[in-house]
Amino acid sequence: MKIAISVGDPNGVGLEILLKNHKKVCKLCNPVYCVDKDLLKSAAKKLSLKIPKSLVCKSPLIKLPKIIPGEINKDSGAYAYASFLQGLNLTLKRKTKALVTLPIHKKAWQLAGIPYAGHTEALRDILKESLKKNGQLKKQEESQAIMMLGSPKLYVALFSDHIALKEISARIKVESLKNFLFAFAPHILKTPCGVLGLNPHAGDFGVLGDEENAIREAITFVNTSLGKEVYIGPLVPDTAFVGKHLHYYVAMYHDQGLIPLKTLYFKESINITLNLPIIRTSVDHGTAFDIAYQNKAKSKSYLNAIKEAVLRAKLQNEKAKIYC
Template identity: 50%
Template sequence: MKKIAISIGDINGVGPQIALNEHKKIKKLCNPIYCAHPELLQDACKILGIAMPKDMEFVPPNTPLPSICAGTINAQSGRYSYESFLQACKLADNKEVQGICTLPIHKKAWQIAGIKEVGHTEVLAKRYQKKAIMMLGCEKMFVALFSDHIPLKDVSAMIKTEELSEFLIQFYHCIKMKKALVLGVNPHCGDDGVMGNEDEAIKKAIIKANKTLGQEYFTGPIPPDTAFSPKNREEYQFFVSMYHDVGLAPLKALYFYESINITLNIPILRTSVDHGVAYDIAYKTRPNAHSYLNAIDLATRYGMD
């Protein structure tokens, strides 16, 4: 079976609990390598009142082991989740694992720990000097994001024909899908310039990408408020959104527990849960692990040999 490195996420959230609860199940799918200190998981077991699995394999990050402070944002948990993630990347770079799966971090914890990158995707883009493409979803529907973790006020300035065309071309080469629907950005796709000209740039980018690829793989732009209609979801599996929340709000409304996060256009395979740290339930109730199991399943199916 393939080896998958698992970064433990924010230790004050649900990550360690999910890893412990689902260890037996994922051992049937892969050989998981946990990028954490065994003492950390032992501490989590004590809090949860459960037994520590005896067959867990660990490669700890090179950082001091902090104490678990359930439901708390602090620099120590932020630094530990960051170093755990880097350890997983190192294992993938060295071909010691065939992919990595990340449990949820807290972006504010990273910030107060002095980490400059906003999240996993930004670290991967910097590490591999590539345009890391964030795609989220499940077998029923996937949404790729042209812009990901940036303020809404900065999105319009990013929408340029050349950059978007290159993004679409890279996205196609990663997925090789038969077709994808591209969302506009303004209401009614701008109504022919009445509400901005960004959608004209999107249209030109689609035309240019299709011409370069030699086939009509991309359709649009289409107004975001109608893009995810039942008819479109029957016809399209892949969607491209200009902005994070525009694409992910309908996805999470429809498939919240099933969806996963995949980073495309980088030299390693990275999958992730599509949910946050859930501080409100951490170490209190059993979190839903559907997303985690799906992320591990995909990593085992598409991990590098």
């Protein structure tokens, strides 16, 4: 099974993780790396590593950046984006079964003029255009790309992801929450899923905010429509992860859900983008510029992302056989 792998920011830990785990990844799938071999050679030299012989690479067809460990610059950002687009294109054309992404640096993307805060935002926009061309725009309008991070012990889906904190309250609307909860429900393998409130103490009956009214209304509507208790909440955010024994949560914003997740399972957790016409998984960590090219990068999240992509691709194939 072929899996496309975009390499992330060349100045971070992505290339180190790729090179060190090639043999292990080859036991799981047939990796197609969206990178120039000359860039890999440069990275390997800096890391005192040998280049694996069996690498299959697809050049992003963009100017090679100079590797400057830990530096944020537009050339590395442009290359990371081109690598991502290459992997996305291969997967959309069904030349690969899934896309696995190594970490990018959002500021480097910005310096390169990339109009997205990260992979998830780019996927939402680019795939919307793809569906529009294929006459499927209505389907995309009714759904949305959902960022879910986690490990088998705990998964957290983000109602809002890479946006400024000051913008979140305005997003808490009954209709948008309903759409999100309906879209996420099929991906919850063990119910109930806890939905966090936005405010401290989940608003404390309106004393600390009233956004929980919209959250509560959306939960009630979705559960009634689905005919079962898929969601519970709004839960008090600071105690929601204590003693509840829930496997799935919906957080209203990025840090609300990811601080507890990364505190507990940072080394093993991954990022999965749900509700897309393709399979996309990613590591659940950043570029780690502070340890770039020091042979200190950890690999468990990357390997778990590969395993998850392969598993989902196999499940997709089985479903396709059933409907054929």
